[in-house]
Amino acid sequence: MSRFTTTNIHQQPPQCPASRRNVLIVGGGPAGLATALMLAKRGWTEITVLERRRAANDYEPDKSFNYLIDARGQQLTDLLGLTDLLSKIGVPASEFQITRIQPNGDRKTIKQSFNDPKPAYWLFRSAFLQLLYQEIEHHWAHQITVLFNRRCVAINKTIEDTVETLEVVVESENSSVPERFQPTLLIGCDGIQSIVRSTLNTWDHSGKFEVEQLPSPSSGLRYKALRLPPNFPLDAEAKNHAVSTQSYGIRGKFRERRRALSLGLLPIKDQDVPRPAMLINWADHQLWQLKTGEEVLNFLESAFPQLPLRQFIAPQEADRFAESEGGTFPIPQFCSGLHYLLPCPSKRHDQSMSGVLLLGDAAHCFPPDIGQGVNSALEDVYVLHQVLSEHEDDLARSLPVYEAERSPDVEGLVRLVQIAAPWQYNQAPLRTKLWFMGSVIRLGLSKLLPFISPPIAFSVRDPQYSYRDLWLGEQRTSRILSGMSWMGFIGLLGIVVLLLQH
Incomplete structure (x- = not known):
């Protein structure tokens, strides 16, 4: 069960002693900006x-995907006082509703309610980043500085008066002279290729900063985003249009492995911005081999005859899509080590201890199968806030406790992602159908038999259940279902034997 408690967001932060100064956060994504805001509210x-990125509003086409900020992530937005703003720019997801459109034009809308503790919200990644950045600019600019167009190139340990300190070397395209920082607290929020984590792995020889990778059917899938109008036509006569606040799964007509394709669209609130349609499939898919916009349009027209694509996809967008590198779903991975403390002589009471911490994708990274990438990162920051509160912001006590409490959840989360919903992208239609049927059967059994847990999608959004508890429940349910299957098989075999005897 969760250890979290509600914090008064209007409480004044304590006065800042020397130990609560001089923080360097590598990475200005959701985890990095959220961490900066949390520390500022604590008085750092x-x-x-x-x-x-070159600027706060720098557009990244290959990262124009949606987030679903659920109750787990909203623990932190509640703390920061941002959940009301989140609800204004996001689409509430009180129930999952998707319209599937077949190649012949047939449509079917599926609805599934989730018993979430509070509404989750769909919104663009860029919109969420802007929300966090504007909060910094409007209220915390005297405590937080965001430096764009910066790249951390080296992290060193230096000696000052017999005491080890940190030195971080940073480069910028605008200057040939590297910048050097000497933080008390260095936080790595720099993603899957984290230089902070790789540096710690060279300093610490215990192996806890080595990344453990777990195979998954969705890892290695490639994706690209095709930008569409928010309310594009769904037929040649333009009698029906897509609704921007609804989800769509548009099936292609091809069935061959290297040609089969689907278009996936998630809800958006802003009807004045392009709507990304995600195309996700195997790395050797024919779509990724196309070199020009005209080749892309020809292929998509053949794959999706139910859509008048040339009516709403401009040649410039097709060219951009063809030239885009896209992205690749990572292998689910994590490291058990989340912190590092530089030794401080016990006699030097005037010297603050320096520490390093890993948060978000720098510590755990995986495909977006269960929508917990951003939510787990925000929960990382919230757990850090709780631990700092319990130990009066003392890094020497707080960072080891954070690792001890969070590391089991990190492993549980990544192991859940490995098996929860890797076939949902229709990359193998038969496996997708079997996975969907299995999920439906398990959901029905969970309603009849209380000792069977429902599919992970129905419980992972609730922060009262830790990722580790959910993983243990998943293992228990798998053993029960396996035992029931064997009992059923043996019983059926016994019936066959009796029939043969008679």
Whole structure:
């Protein structure tokens, strides 16, 4: 069960001693900006965030996907006082509703309610980043500095008066002279290729910063985003249009492995911006071999005869899509080590201890199968806030406790992602149908038999259940279902034997 409690967001932060100053956060994505805001609310000062993007509103086409911020992630937005703003720019997801459109034009809408503890919200990744950045600009600019167009290139340990300190070397395209920082607290929010984590792995020889990878059927899938109008026509006569606040799964007509394709669209609130349609499939799919926009349009026209694609996909967008590198779903992975403390002589009471911490994708990364990428990162930050509160922001006590409490959840989360819903992308239609049927059967059994847990999608959004508890429940249910299957098989075999005897 969760250890979390509600915190008064209007409470004044304590006065900042020397130990609560000089923080460097590598990575200005959701985890990095959220961490900066949390520390600022706690009274920390001199917080610097390094971000590779050129500006806060720098558009990244290959990252124009949606987030679903659920109750787990909203623990932190509640703390920061941002959930009301989140509800204004997001589409509530009190129930899952998707319209499937077949190649012949037939449509079917499926609805599934979730017993979420509070509404979750769909919104663009860019919109969420802007929400966090504007909160910094409007209320915390005196404590937080975000430096764009910066790249961390080295992290060193230096000696000052017999005491080890951190030195971080940073480069910028605008200057040939590297910047150097000496933070008290260095936080790695720099993603799957984290230089912070790789540096810790060279410093610490215990192996806890080695990444453990777990195979998954969805890892290695490639994706690209095709930008469509928010309310594009669903037929040649334009009698029906897509609704921007609804989800769509548009099936292609091809069945061959290297040609089969689906278009997936998630809800958006802003009807004045392009709507990304995600195309996800195997790395050797024919779509990824197309070099020009005209080739892309010809292929998509053949794959999706139910849509008048040339009516709403501009040649410039097709060209951009063809030139885009897209992205690849990572292998589910994590490291058990989340913190590192530099030794501090016990006699030096005037010297603050320096520490390093890993959050978000730098510590755990996986495909978006159960929608917990951003939510787990926000929960990382919330757990850190709770631990800092319990130990009066003392890094020497807080960071080891954070690792001890969070590391089991990190492993449980990644193991859940490995098996929960890897076939949902229709990359193998038969496996997708079997996975869907299995989920429906298990959901029905969970309603009849209380000792069987429902599919992970129905419980993972509730923060009262830790990821580790959910993983243990998943293992228990798998053993029960396996035993029931064997009992059923043996019983059926016995019936066959009796019939043969008679």
